[in-house]
Amino acid sequence: MSYLLYVSVSPQGDRSVSRNLANDFLDEYRTKNPDTKVVERDLAVKLVPHLDGETLGASYSPVENHTPSMAEKFKVRMDLINEFKGAKEILVSTPMWNWNVPSVFKAYIDQLIFPGVLGDGTPENSNSAKVTVIAAQGGSYAPGTPREGWDWLTGYLKQVFTQLGSKDVKIILSELNYAGWKPGMENLVGKKEASLAEAKKAIKSRV
Numbered sequence: 001m002s003y004l005l006y007v008s009v010s011p012q013g014d015r016s017v018s019r020n021l022a023n024d025f026l027d028e029y030r031t032k033n034p035d036t037k038v039v040e041r042d043l044a045v046k047l048v049p050h051l052d053g054e055t056l057g058a059s060y061s062p063v064e065n066h067t068p069s070m071a072e073k074f075k076v077r078m079d080l081i082n083e084f085k086g087a088k089e090i091l092v093s094t095p096m097w098n099w100n101v102p103s104v105f106k107a108y109i110d111q112l113i114f115p116g117v118l119g120d121g122t123p124e125n126s127n128s129a130k131v132t133v134i135a136a137q138g139g140s141y142a143p144g145t146p147r148e149g150w151d152w153l154t155g156y157l158k159q160v161f162t163q164l165g166s167k168d169v170k171i172i173l174s175e176l177n178y179a180g181w182k183p184g185m186e187n188l189v190g191k192k193e194a195s196l197a198e199a200k201k202a203i204k205s206r207v
């Protein structure tokens with residue numbers, strides 16, 4: 001079965017900017033690809049466990065040596081990896097939190113990258129699928145802004161998905177979402193709206 005894997009991160013439900021933009025992507029995608037299933041991995045609903053000692057132990061020891069608890073944790077990891085490996089296209093929606101991804105998304109990435117299985121740079125342990133990341137943030141870190149250089153999300157995610165094997169990673173950003181309600185950012189509402197419109201345009205041409 002051919003599927004697009006949609007990894008969603010924001011816990012903000014209908015109020016989430018990144019989820020709403022991803023829904024635009026999916027509406028368009030479903031119209032253009034009626035035969036492709038969409039599999040959603042919603043990290044806000046089902047938290048991904050951090051790599052703990054048992055998971056790491058299980059990852060580097062023969063299955064016959066696994067305790068029941070190790071086996072259970074290893075299965076969680078391998079299910080995530082196989083779901084990612086099998087996708088023909090990948091869509092991600094995420095907020096920026098503290099200049100990077102929310103920790104649940106980092107936990108997911110840590111589960112996925114498993115040298116010898118996925119993300120070690122070899123063709124057999126890669127998924128070369130197209131990846132679109134839709135990210136939302138409160139501020140702006142664009143060149144010339146006071147906080148230029150504080151963005152540890154976009155470059156990081158580009159590296160992660162390239163290392164997982166993608167030859168086509170695109171980050172679509174909606175910035176300045178704090179404008180309009182955070183004191184001191186009133187004059188940036190126009191720029192926020194322009195960024196949102198730009199993101200919607202980029203989504204349309206990406207699908």
Ligand SMILES: Cc1cc2nc3c(=O)[nH]c(=O)nc-3n(C[C@H](O)[C@H](O)[C@H](O)COP(=O)(O)O)c2cc1C
Pocket residue numbers: 010011012015016017018019094095096097098099100136137138139140177178
């Ligand atoms: C815990 C937390 C941390 C945040 N950290 C940042 C940040 O470092 N930089 C930024 O520009 N916005 C930050 N924001 C604002 C969000 O990125 C912004 O509201 C964005 O729209 C959230 O995406 P969502 O609407 O899809 O949930 C933070 C918000 C929260 C709740």
